[in-house]
Amino acid sequence: MPSGRNLKYSRREAISKIGAAAVGAAAGAVIAGVGGYFAGLSQTAPTTFTETVTRTVTQPVTHTVTASPTTTVPPLTREEKFKIERPVELTFWHHHAPPPRQAAIQKAINLFMKEYPMVKVNIVVVPWEEAWPKTLSAIAAGTTPDVEWSIPDLTIAAWEAGGIIPVDDLVKEIDERYKWFENTIRPYYWEGHYWGVPWSTMAWALMYRPSILKRYLGTPEPPRSWDELFEFAKKLTKPEDGVYGIGLTASKTLYAQEAIYNTMCVFDSTIFDQQGKVVFNNPKTIKAFYAYKELFQYSPPGSYNWNWGDIELAFPAGKIAMMPYFTMPQRLFYEEKKGDERKDIAAADWPSPPDGIDTNLHYPNDWIIFKSAAEDENRLNAVKALIMFCARPEIEKILTAEQDPGVWLPPHEAAAEYPGYWEDPVISFFREINEVAIEAAKKGRLYGFEWGAVNTAVGAVSGALVICDVAQRILLQGESVESAVAWGHQVIEEIVAKAKKK
């Protein structure tokens, strides 16, 4: 700050006063950032209550399904309708901003509103970055939507905030009709209830560019074993050509957390044991981080800071030969690449070490129903009708294959076997990739949810991105794996202790 010795006193005083007022405003804005979000009502702890759904069986609708020889689809010989007696408007929050995704969701909702003319669904797009603050502040302020698309971490946060109701009846109904993938429904069970109804899942596999493998290894075949994965990554790293063996990251993002866990899980490394005790610091986790560290040297130098968008640019650009990732970007290759390049994307099972387990990361996505919707039976029935409607295989096809093929995968067997899904132009064009994807979805696991939500502090642990901090200590700050993992364990224990104390 300049000293300003030559100034008149009154002038300086005036400036200081303006400054003081501005400080107040600025500091107020900081506090408002937190305070404003939950300036509302204090809430009581979540309560458990059961719902009785009244249904009226109406005229049967015959679904004509042409089953392919390899698929079996449960016959849909009846159509149930929830009893909706008067017009109702629902508010539905989702987090998918890209226009093609919004169009697919709107299409599904339009079909629902056509079938249920008394229900109007207002769609609100809340970007993922704002999903947590907005959901929690809406619960605190009593201004929640009726229904929202969520993921297990967010579902737990909404449950902790006392905002959602159990959905056991819907889970059971859909299971009877369509049969859930067991690992997809597992993360939503705690405290004796299901709290989310999956509408899709996502799974990681080893995505690769066959042309790059062929150029440097003489064959387009992917690595089939753990050792081959490392060998391929090394051989495919050609900095002089601007090509790297594998795309990984060490950023402080959800993407990094998923990438790291995708390596942890094949070593059977978990954050919690079956009883919910923190077991992060164990030989399996240490092995996993050693493996990640070794693989990371074959990732582009700038990848330490990558987020979703960065790797999704690097892979189609041919900068990386392989990437552990969601089974995408299929639409981009299908629509924007020409000639042979359209098929220059493939997927393989994510390899596992000899003493590891055959799995990968998967991330189910679900519907949550807010308490506000349950205040009126007519409204609740409309919400349940919407969820049941969207669970139909033909609607699931819109929400998965049409929304973003390969990214969103069917959450239950009927949707995965639905011929219409496999007839989607992009899905059928990349049929092999999508077969790998479905298998990956069936055997995948999610950090903190390997045995269901055994420790409900998982949302806070995941939100704190502790796994990323551990990776950054190892990869960017040169700390030893053992020491960084021990540090991570301690931080997780602290977070859990604080969460439990609440």
Added chain:
Amino acid sequence: MTPNKLGYLLLLPLFAWLGVVIAFPVFYGVYLSFFDVPYGIIKKFVFLENYVSIFSDLKFRIAFINSLIWTAGNIALQTAIGLGAALLLNKSFKGRDVGRVGILIPFIIPAFVTALVWRWMMEPDLGVFNAVLKQLHLIQKPIVPLVDYAMVTVIIENTWRFSPFAIIFILSALQTVPSDVVDAAKVDGAGHLQIFRHVTLPIISPFLSFMGLLAFFWNFNLFDLIWLTTGGGPGSMTETLPVLIYRRSFREFRMGEGAAISVFSFIFMAIVTTILYFLPKIRFRGGKK
């Protein structure tokens, strides 16, 4: 109704608005800092427990130190660059008007775009930063600024974004310097440096003080650019108090602690302002002696 009463009546809506958007959130934030608020639910009164918790938290101490480094670095750079560029743009030369408008471009680019562009520029093998250094044979292998020099890099990034404000602000101050005073100094034989030191600087000092205060609030409270560029990493190297408040409140869901950190920031800024408020008086009085 007397003119005075009418005046107060007309001010009422403004005060009501300020009460809603400033006073209430401030007091509510202070109130929340004394409660256990997991996931936004006010559960129980814990008095000073949240404060004890944050003061014993290493992450908080690191974030506070980072905030000080971040704020000081930004103010110093923004003021220096702002002053230099403003002096240049105050001269008469061809294309000056274009320069004055063009200088605003970084200021009007959204933070998201700025963060994205800078992340790509700092890319070790694709980014323009390393490419230039390589062309100049200054480096053998790529450097990774957002890892090796993370704090410095984000300070430079933020300075790039906010310097236009400083430039325009100081430029407007320079235009209040009376030309006859400058001419008189020239007639008396003063050189450029002497004119700047003894004529220009004293006249623009109040503006610089005010700009320094604004820069202090804005930089101390800045969240978006850091969050979008580094997310507070690597490790906690760029995690400032606003980033920690967000993370603690909306990622770890300990909103009582988040509110306590906010209150600490508020008190800290109030103290700094008070010092700035009294310091000039002391100096002024000292000068009088």
